[in-house]
Amino acid sequence: MLHGAAAHFLIICVAVAxxxxxALSVSEIFANEAGPYRWLEGRSALDLxxxxxxxxxxxxxxxxxxxxxxxxxxxxxGDDDALLGRALFFLWxxxxxxxxxxxxxxxxxPRDARYWNEQALLLLARPDEFDALEAVDHSLELDPGxxxxxxxxxxxxxxxxxxGLAIEAWEAYANADPDSPWGLEAIExxxxxxxxxxxxxxxxxxxxxxxxxxxxxxxxxxxxxxxxRPSSVELLRRLRAVGDTMFERxxxxxxxxxxxxxxxxxxRGELLERLYSETLAGKADEHGLEALSKAIEPTVSLxxxxxxxxxxxxxxxxxxxxxxxDAVERACxxxxxxxxxxxxxxxxxxxxxxxxxxxxxxxxYRDALDRLPKGFEARRAEILVKQAQLAGALGxxxxxxxxxxxxxxxxxxxxxxxxxxxxxxxxxxxxxxGFSSAALASRTEAMRLxxxxxxxxxxxxxxxxxxxxxxxxxxxxxxxxLYERALEEGEARAIDGxxxxxxxxxxxxxxxxxxxxxxxxxxxxxxxxAEDLDLxxxxxxxxxxxxxxxxxxxxxxxxxxxxSVATDEExxxxxxATTRIRRVLMEGDQTDLRVFLARxxxxxxxxxxxxxxxxxDRLRDLEPDECVIAFASEGGVLSVWSATSTGTRYQExxxxxxxxxxxxxxxxxxxxxxxxxxxxxxxPGGPMAVSARERLGTxxxxxxxxxxARRVTILETPYTLVGVANRxxxxxxxxxxxxxxxxxxxxWPTRRDLGAGLVIHSPRPVVSDRLIPTxxxxxxxxxxxxxxxxxxxxLSGPAATPxxxxxxxxxxxxxxFAVHGESRKRRGAASYLMLAGNQGYLQVGNVxxxxxxxxxxxxxxxxxxxxxxxGDEESDGxxxxxxxxxxxxxxxxxxxxxLDDRVALDFAQAFYPALASTHDVSxxxxxxxxxxxxxxxxxxAASFALYT
Numbered sequence: 001m002l003h004g005a006a007a008h009f010l011i012i013c014v015a016v017a018x019x020x021x022x023a024l025s026v027s028e029i030f031a032n033e034a035g036p037y038r039w040l041e042g043r044s045a046l047d048l049x050x051x052x053x054x055x056x057x058x059x060x061x062x063x064x065x066x067x068x069x070x071x072x073x074x075x076x077x078g079d080d081d082a083l084l085g086r087a088l089f090f091l092w093x094x095x096x097x098x099x100x101x102x103x104x105x106x107x108x109x110p111r112d113a114r115y116w117n118e119q120a121l122l123l124l125a126r127p128d129e130f131d132a133l134e135a136v137d138h139s140l141e142l143d144p145g146x147x148x149x150x151x152x153x154x155x156x157x158x159x160x161x162x163x164g165l166a167i168e169a170w171e172a173y174a175n176a177d178p179d180s181p182w183g184l185e186a187i188e189x190x191x192x193x194x195x196x197x198x199x200x201x202x203x204x205x206x207x208x209x210x211x212x213x214x215x216x217x218x219x220x221x222x223x224x225x226x227x228x229r230p231s232s233v234e235l236l237r238r239l240r241a242v243g244d245t246m247f248e249r250x251x252x253x254x255x256x257x258x259x260x261x262x263x264x265x266x267x268r269g270e271l272l273e274r275l276y277s278e279t280l281a282g283k284a285d286e287h288g289l290e291a292l293s294k295a296i297e298p299t300v301s302l303x304x305x306x307x308x309x310x311x312x313x314x315x316x317x318x319x320x321x322x323x324x325x326d327a328v329e330r331a332c333x334x335x336x337x338x339x340x341x342x343x344x345x346x347x348x349x350x351x352x353x354x355x356x357x358x359x360x361x362x363x364x365y366r367d368a369l370d371r372l373p374k375g376f377e378a379r380r381a382e383i384l385v386k387q388a389q390l391a392g393a394l395g396x397x398x399x400x401x402x403x404x405x406x407x408x409x410x411x412x413x414x415x416x417x418x419x420x421x422x423x424x425x426x427x428x429x430x431x432x433x434g435f436s437s438a439a440l441a442s443r444t445e446a447m448r449l450x451x452x453x454x455x456x457x458x459x460x461x462x463x464x465x466x467x468x469x470x471x472x473x474x475x476x477x478x479x480x481x482l483y484e485r486a487l488e489e490g491e492a493r494a495i496d497g498x499x500x501x502x503x504x505x506x507x508x509x510x511x512x513x514x515x516x517x518x519x520x521x522x523x524x525x526x527x528x529x530a531e532d533l534d535l536x537x538x539x540x541x542x543x544x545x546x547x548x549x550x551x552x553x554x555x556x557x558x559x560x561x562x563x564s565v566a567t568d569e570e571x572x573x574x575x576x577a578t579t580r581i582r583r584v585l586m587e588g589d590q591t592d593l594r595v596f597l598a599r600x601x602x603x604x605x606x607x608x609x610x611x612x613x614x615x616x617d618r619l620r621d622l623e624p625d626e627c628v629i630a631f632a633s634e635g636g637v638l639s640v641w642s643a644t645s646t647g648t649r650y651q652e653x654x655x656x657x658x659x660x661x662x663x664x665x666x667x668x669x670x671x672x673x674x675x676x677x678x679x680x681x682x683x684p685g686g687p688m689a690v691s692a693r694e695r696l697g698t699x700x701x702x703x704x705x706x707x708x709a710r711r712v713t714i715l716e717t718p719y720t721l722v723g724v725a726n727r728x729x730x731x732x733x734x735x736x737x738x739x740x741x742x743x744x745x746x747x748w749p750t751r752r753d754l755g756a757g758l759v760i761h762s763p764r765p766v767v768s769d770r771l772i773p774t775x776x777x778x779x780x781x782x783x784x785x786x787x788x789x790x791x792x793x794x795l796s797g798p799a800a801t802p803x804x805x806x807x808x809x810x811x812x813x814x815x816x817f818a819v820h821g822e823s824r825k826r827r828g829a830a831s832y833l834m835l836a837g838n839q840g841y842l843q844v845g846n847v848x849x850x851x852x853x854x855x856x857x858x859x860x861x862x863x864x865x866x867x868x869x870x871g872d873e874e875s876d877g878x879x880x881x882x883x884x885x886x887x888x889x890x891x892x893x894x895x896x897x898x899l900d901d902r903v904a905l906d907f908a909q910a911f912y913p914a915l916a917s918t919h920d921v922s923x924x925x926x927x928x929x930x931x932x933x934x935x936x937x938x939x940x941a942a943s944f945a946l947y948t
Contacts, residue, residue, distance in 0.1 A: 026085035029070050033061055039092045042121050042152040043182065045114035046084055050181035060093045068093075083109050084118055091125050099125055113143035120152050129159045130401050130427070130438045137437035147177050154186060158193070160405060160427075160438075161412035161420060162445040167193050199415040203375025204339065206235050207244070214250055214299050215269045219262050223254050242373035245336035246298050253296055268292060268300050276307060282456055282493040284311035293327070298335045305331060306340060309347060314457055316497040316533040321351045339379065342372045346383045353390050354535065358576055361390055378416045381407040385423045392430050401430040418458075421449035425462040428469070440469040460490050460498040464505035471509040479509050500529045500538050507545045516552035523549055540569040544593050551596075556604055563597040567613070595634040602641070602650035610641045610648070611744035615715045619643055619744040627705035628744065630715040631696065631725055638696075642704045651703040696724050698732040711737045711748060726896070730942035734933060737926050740947045742885060749891050749948050751920040754858065756791035757814035763800035763836035777905035778818035781862060785816050788912035801837035802846050810851040814858045815889075818904065821863030821880070833863055833880070844883040852888030858921055859884045860911075861894040862904045881947040891921050892947040903940055906932055922946065 024032070027047045038051040039058050061067050071089055075082035083105045090102035102122050109115045116139035123132035133156045139149035150173045157166035170190035177183040199205075210232065217223050226232055236247060257265065275288050284307065292304035309324035325344045332341035349364030365387045372380055388403030404427040411420040425446035431439030443465035450459035463486035471479035483506045490499040507522035526542035529535075547562035570590045594613045601609035611619040614630055622628065622645045629642045639652045699705045699712050714725050729738045739749060761778030778796070786792045793812070795804055800819075809815060820834040832841040861880060881892040895904075910931035914924035925946050932941040 024070070024074075026071065026074050026079055026081040029067070029074070030085065030088070033063065033067050035059075040121060040125075042124060042155045043148040044084070044088055044121065045117045045146075045148050046081055046088060052185070060095070061089075064093055084114065087118055087122070091121060094125065113139045113146045113149060115139075116142065117146065117149045117152060120149070120156065124152075124156065124159070127159075129156055129405055130430070130442075132156050133160065133438040133441060145176065147173075147182070150176055151182055151186065154189060157441065158189070159409070160442065161408040161424065162441055163193050163412060164445055164448055165441055196415070199413070202377060202414070203238060203242075203373070204378060207239065207247075207339065210235060210247060211299055214247065214254075214297075215272070217254065217262075218266060219259075220255070220257065223251070227251055238375075242338060242375075243336065244338040244373075246302070246332075246340075249335045250298050253298070265297060265300075268295055268297070272300055272303060276303070279307045279311050280454065280456065282314065282495040284308075286311070298331070298337065302328065302331055302335075302337055302340050306344070309344065313347060313351060314495060314497055316354070316500070316535055318351050318355055318534055322348065325351070338371070338373060339376060342368045342376075343379065343382075345371070346386055349390070350386055353386075354537075358390070362387075365390065377410060378414050378419060381410045381414070381416070381423070382419050385419070385426060388423075388430075389426050392426070401427065404430065417449045418453040418455050421446045421453060421455055421458045421462070424449070425458055425465065428462070428465050431469075436469055436473050440466060440473070443469060456489075456493050457495050457498045460486050460493075460495065461501055464498075464502045468505045468508055471512045476509070476513050480513070483509055496529070496533055497535070500526055500533060500535060503529070504538060504541055504545065507542075507549070511545065511549055511552065514552075516549040520546055520549035520553065536569065536573060540566050540573065543569065548596065551600060556600060560597070560600055560604070563593065563600065567594060567597060591632075592634050595632045595639065598632070598641075599634070599637070599639055599652065602639075607641060607650035608643070608648040610650070611643070611715075614641075615742075615744035617743045617745035619648070620747060621645075623711075623748075625708065625710040626713070626748065627699065627709035627711070628713045628715060628741075629699050629705055629725075640697075640704060642699070644706060644709065649703060696728060698728045699725070699738075700729075700732055709736070711739075713739050713741050713746075713748070715744060716740055716742060726945050727939065727942040730929075731938055734930075734938065734941070737922060738946070739922065740881075740945055742882070742947075746948055749922040749946070751918070751923075752858075752890075753919050754789055754915070754921075755813040756793065756811075757785045757789045757816055758793050758795060758808060758812040759785045759816045759818065760795045760800050760805060760835065761816075761818035762796045763819055763834065763840065764798050765834050765836055765840040766838045775818060775820070775901055775904075777862075777901045777908075780905055781816065781818045781908040784908045784912040785814070788916040789814060798836050800835050802835050802839060802842045803837070805835065805842065806846075806850055809857075810854060812857055813855055814860070816860040816862065816908075818862045821861060833861070844880065847880065847883035848887050850884075850887045852884070854888070856888055856890040859889045859892045861892065862899065862908065863895065864897070864899045881945075885947060890948065893925060894945055894947065896943045896945055900940075903932065903936060906935060907944070 030046065031049050034048070034051060036051060037054045037057040038048075039060075041053050041055070068086075068089060071082065071086045075086060079085075087102040087105040087109075090098040090105070099122065102125075106115060106118055106122065109118070116135045120132045120136040120139065123129070123135055133153070136149050136152045136156060139146055140153070143149070150169070154166055154169035154173055157163075157169050167190055170186040170193070173186040174183050174190065177186070213226055217226065239245070239247065254265070271288065272292055275285055275292070278285060279289070286308065289304045289308045289311075293301050293308065295301045295304070305324065305328045309321055309328060312318075312321035312324050325348045328344040329341055331337070332344070345364050346368040349361045349368065352358075352361035352364060365383060368383050369380065369387075372383070384403050384407040388400040388407065390400075391403065392400035404423050408420055408423040408427065411417075411423055423446075424442045428439045428442035428446065431442075443462050447459055447462035447466055450456075450462055463482055467479045467483035467486065470476075470482065483502065486502050487499070487506060490502050503522055503526045507519045507526060510516075510519035510522060523542045523546035527539060527546065530539035530542055543562045543566035547559045547566060550556075550559035550562060570593065574590075591614075598610035598613045601607070601613070608619060610630065611617070611628075614632065619628060622643065624645050627642060627644050629640065632639045637652050637654060639650070642649050697704075699714070700707060700709075705712055712729055714729065726738060726740060729736070759778075759782035761782055762775070782792075782794045782796070786794075792814075793808075795808060817833055822832055822834070832843045834840060835842050861884075881894050884892045907928050911924050911928035914927040915921065918924055918927075925944075929941040929944060932944075
């Protein structure tokens with residue numbers, strides 16, 4: 001909610017003397033206030049004097065109030081740089097909520113090169129380096145010679161550990177701006193990347209060196225020299241302290257060798273080295289490795305066992321891989337090898353993830369990280385990469401992206417190029433639809449590193465990713481040449497798992513090149529291979545590719561068959577997810593498949609198939625005055641399904657290119673994403689709201705709901721941003737009732753007798769990322785609930801904690817939250833309600849644990865953005881209304897946008913008396929909106945939504 005914010009900036013200049021000389025420009029103001037060091041590593045679009053960057057000397061401005069006041073006055077007098085300056089100020093101050101304030105200022109800046117450059121700086125501050133690279137590259141698309149963006153590109157590439165590309169970027173900047181201090185800094189940064197600091201000495205690297213020395217021993221004298229060396233004695237002591245006794249066992253075994261045993265051991269060592277190289281090249285000798293796995297030396301037998309497991313994983317022989325990994329674990333329990341045991345556990349997690357046993361995979365990764373001793377940072381980073389890969393498979397790409405960036409940074413510092421290549425290849429795969437620049441950069445660097453290190457599988461997978469990204473950018477000749485070379489190498493090396501993925505890429509590229517016959521042939525080959533190798537995700541992808549190719553060829557029957565089977569397999573995979581959030585995120589990640597299938601069904605005379613495909617169930621029987629409507633966009637096409645008691649209708653229209661390229665549409669892989677959400681935040685009835693309505697239309701446009709429909713149900717998945725549709729419907733016909741339903745079978749909310757309610761208000765948060773004003777309406781709303789529902793109770797002040805709510809929620813038929821709320825952007829934290837205490841964020845995950853299933857309460861979210869941006873891709877959940885309904889609520893009322901405290905009270909004053917007299921939540925809701933329309937602009941009432 002908002003309260004008393006109107007006078008915020010007026011107070012600044014009244015309270016602080018010297019609000020600035022009107023003659024000073026924004027750049028001059030910053031030049032006067034800045035110290036000898038700059039506070040941002042990057043370079044602003046504002047013309048600011050150069051200062052060196054020193055991360056140890058970063059500090060907010062000394063005279064924060066005076067500087068803010070000066071910038072406010074430049075804005076009032078219409079300085080063109082004022083908005084950029086105010087955004088930069090908030091980046092510099094970087095206090096609670098300042099990054100959101102910076103973003104709100106940038107939203108008012110024209111989308112030119114300067115805007116995208118400052119957006120990149122904001123994303124770096126969040127931090128969100130991957131999206132920052134996309135923003136800065138967009139700046140350079142608009143102005144290829146824009147120096148701030150050229151500089152920032154080098155900074156971002158370094159932070160993403162794309163060091164080869166960063167060297168090129170710094171060289172490009174130095175050539176473009178050779179005589180300036182910025183150019184000199186670029187030269188210095190390039191020099192540091194070309195000659196980096198030596199990696200730190202770690203326990204794992206010392207252990208690896210001892211491992212190699214033991215394998216190279218030729219006789220007893222060498223053994224004693226190695227064992228008696230002070231560094232060896234100290235290393236064995238340190239390893240013993242973390243539970244690793246394998247090398248002590250190795251020394252015992254070798255001390256018993258005679259001359260013949262030493263000769264045989266040397267031969268086994270030579271054979272192991274040869275088989276090691278062959279296995280990494282994809283040509284494993286299983287019989288030879290089996291023999292070595294029975295060797296008396298633990299170092300030899302363990303490496304042979306691990307190579308057998310590696311080969312099985314690469315070949316995607318998952319049952320064999322599990323057997324091999326179990327053998328590694330047994331051997332490690334016998335001889336005390338901690339590192340190999342931990343890695344076997346993490347490899348088991350990878351196998352379990354490939355088999356869609358997600359819960360067991362997560363547990364394996366956690367177990368591996370818990371058991372890994374200190375001093376094994378590279379191994380820890382490798383496991384983090386695997387965890388991130390699983391997060392991506394489970395539909396949480398932002399979580400995956402952050403984990404990969406952190407792992408890559410550590411691997412780059414440790415100079416572990418082979419593992420870094422894997423991390424960067426996976427990072428490229430996390431790119432959201434339309435994010436081509438950052439994905440291409442990550443995969444290109446991964447391809448380069450993997451080639452240097454001889455990592456064939458990683459190189460081939462990265463080559464496939466680069467090829468697909470090139471094709472999506474319209475660079476078809478380059479894409480085709482690259483995937484053909486990758487396929488040739490993959491077949492020559494017989495790396496089946498990588499080959500399946502490469503073939504899938506080849507099929508997608510062929511489809512993008514409008515060669516559907518070749519795409520279909522490739523898809524069928526992938527389908528057969530994936531089935532033989534037990535790769536369910538690749539098998540489902542092959543079916544979808546075959547369906548789309550068949551549709552492009554005009555064979556609708558085959559397309560329907562392939563896509564229907566793919567849909568069934570996708571549902572089976574998502575049903576194995578470990579949490580409800582991840583299950584629904586996985587389902588949403590494949591919504592484009594279901595939308596495409598629903599469109600095909602509609603064109604073959606079965607428009608009603610959409611209800612089960614897109615809205616979970618068959619459509620219920622409708623009354624004559626009802627209409628149910630669903631919107632979806634996929635492939636530049638807006639599809640609309642509408643149903644009445646007489647049947648279902650379907651219509652579609654092409655979206656203009658400018659609509660398809662909207663930054664919010666590009667930024668999400670959500671075919672159900674209608675258009676930019678929350679236009680109210682940019683001004684009631686302003687250009688954004690009008691534009692969104694023009695794109696979507698209303699429920700009563702020709703071919704949709706008939707004029708006589710008095711009740712409209714808008715269907716959503718947790719990914720549907722239905723705010724525009726809800727507002728458009730209410731603004732078009734204020735006298736019609738509108739609800740938002742999760743399923744096509746959900747009945748219209750009717751009369752219901754309610755018992756006591758619980759009002760949660762006036763919490764005292766201990767943890768907060770922004771300044772929290774009080775909400776005077778909260779206690780007043782509580783009194784209205786108590787008057788309407790006898791026996792109601794209040795949970796307020798310090799007691800209004802998430803734990804306190806969880807303890808009491810099961811006993812009430814209505815929960816009313818008069819608190820602050822937020823829908824998160826560009827962060828991993830879920831949307832939340834602000835309650836009291838140290839753990840005061842009631843996030844989506846907490847809501848799902850509330851005991852609501854017995855009484856199925858009505859939930860009123862009298863909070864800002866409680867219904868806004870539900871399903872934001874970068875939230876950990878799918879939105880607060882979805883979470884409460886999933887937890888067991890029967891109805892949720894929420895607000896889409898910033899809710900004024902006075903509006904909240906007016907709604908409650910109309911809603912609760914109507915509820916007390918009618919016992920009908922829907923009817924009371926409509927009466928409350930009618931009352932609001934008498935006092936407030938129509939957009940205010942239209943921003944309330946009833947979810948069921």
